[in-house]
Amino acid sequence: MNRSMLDLWVGFFVAIAIGAMLFLALKVSSFSGIEMQDAYTVQARFDNIGGLKIKAPVRSAGVLVGRVTDIHFDNDTYEALVEIRIDGRYTFPKDTSAAINTAGLLGDQYIGLQYGVDERALSAGDTIKKTQSAVVLEQLISQFLFNKAAEGQDKE
Amino acid sequence: MTRLLDFFRFLGAQVVERIWRLGYFTRFAVAVLFKSGAALVRFQLTLREIWFAGVLSLIIILVSGLFVGLVLGLQGYEILQRFGSAEALGTMVALSLLRELGPVVAGLLFASRAGSAITAEIGLMKATEQLKAMDMMAVDPVARVVAPRFWGGVISMPLLAALFSSMGIFGGWLIGVVFIGVDDGAFWSSMQASVDFRHDIWNGIFKSIVFGVAVSLIAVFEGYDSEPTAEGVSRAITRTVVTSALTILALDFVLTSFMFRGIS
Structure with missing residues (x-):
């Protein structure tokens, strides 16, 4: 050779x-880390985040617009404080609302952003005011059962 | 009574022997690292070893990767289609290859293909007193013979593991998409959605680098430490393959438990 x-x-x-x-x-x-350019971070408070994890997707109208970067517990308000990093290409009104949704019946949880009507745009460091907590399946079922039981008692 | 004493003497000798060998191995490893200057400056030496360890292992790595991918595709499809999620085949094939099978199986193949060859070469050089002759000519055998082989192995291993994983994913795609008829777009998009560059691909490459260092070091050490007889060399080769395989599997467990703990 x-x-x-x-x-x-x-x-x-x-x-x-x-x-x-x-x-x-x-x-x-x-290559999820490199795509995001000029990303900005906003916060949202939730009563219950369910099974939301760090790096969970943030979607608006079903399109990926950012990711969850940090989750911690706020000991003053007893709420979960979630930090969201949104791609700089997208701007949202200040009164945008955030909801924790589930992909499919048992899929992973993600944050859905719903457009508001405010003319000012959400910028870095802002807090999303209107939030909707995760739906906990067990609570739904127990509420449903208790309601049914209560209805049964009313009839008697 | 004497029998009991003999037992303790035997036990003590075994333990001391093991610890001595471990210390010797560590000092040898440090010596190889400190004397790698020549191997990296005169890169032609290392290049030749990359040819031996890497290029000559290509065929076995590519063919095994392809077949592992084919089998993963078949078995994965068989299981996933029961749950109506055959589109997740891409995810399953890619994650199992990138995280575990790629580095581990490529490492095992590398140990038995290249590691044994390195041990045999160095062991035979020792048996025919070529290493001693080099020493007489004031050429350090660790710098001239051992270090280039070590670095050749370290450089080849991650490249081979990446090729193995790619080949495996290609095999899974061949079975899943071409032969069985899983949707092509869903196969790739579900894979891209769940494979993360840092957590999956980079950790897999890191694993293969660690295995490359471990296997190369064991191979050159066993060769250098072998008894200079035909029987001694053959025993050294056996030890290389066995020790490398056990080391790879044990290290893999340790690395996996550090890397993938706490990730969904």
């Missing part, structure tokens, strides 16, 4: 391996 052949083969090997890594990076993963 002379030197130029060896260089050629090693070069070939490294090139296809780098090609494979590019394939993995570009075609297989979504």
Whole structure:
């Protein structure tokens, strides 16, 4: 094996391996971190966030517009404080409302943003005032059962 | 009474021997790192070892990757279609390959294909006293023989693991989309939606780098430490493969429990 052949083969090997890594990076993963440009962070308070996790998607009209970056408990108001990073390409009115929705019946939870009517736009550091907590399936079922039981008693 | 003493003597000798060997291994590893200057400056030496460890392992890595992907595609489809979610096939194939199978199986193949060859080469050089001859000529065998082989292995391993994963995903796509008829768009988009660059791909590459260091180090150490006889070399090769395989699997468990704890 002379030197130029060896260089050629090693070069070939490294090139296809780098090609494979590019394939993995570009075609297989979504590169979610790099897409967001000039992103700004807003906060939202929820009574109950259910199973929301950090890095959960934030969607408006079903389109991905940002991600949840931090979740912590506010000990003064006893609410969950959720930080949302929104892609700088999108602007929302100041009175936009946020709701925690579930993808499908048992899917992951995400934050849905609903447009408001305010003319001023939401900017970095703002807090979303109108929020709707996660729907907890067990609570819904127990409420339904208790209501049914109460109706039954009224009739007697 | 003497029997009991003999037992304790045996136990003590075993423990001391193991600890001594571990210390020797560590000092050897440090020596290889400190003497890698020549291997990295005269890169032609390392290039030759990349050719031996990397290019010559290409065929087995590519073919195994393809077949692992094909099997994952078949079995994954069989299970997923029971729950009516055959579109998640892309996610399943990609995540299991990138997180676990890619680095681990590529590492095992690398240990048995390249690691054993490195041990055999160094062991035979030792048995035929080539290492001693180098020493006589004031050429440090650790710098001239061991370090380039170590770095060749370390550089080749992540590249081979990436190729293995890509090939596996291609195999899963071949079975899922081309032969069975899962929707092409859903296959890729569900994969892209759930594979994260940092958490999945980068952690997989990091794992393969760790395995590359471990396997290369074990291979060169066993070769350098082998008894200079035909039997000793063959035993060293066996030890390389067995120790590398166990090390890869144990390290994989440790790394996985650190990397993927707390992620959904």
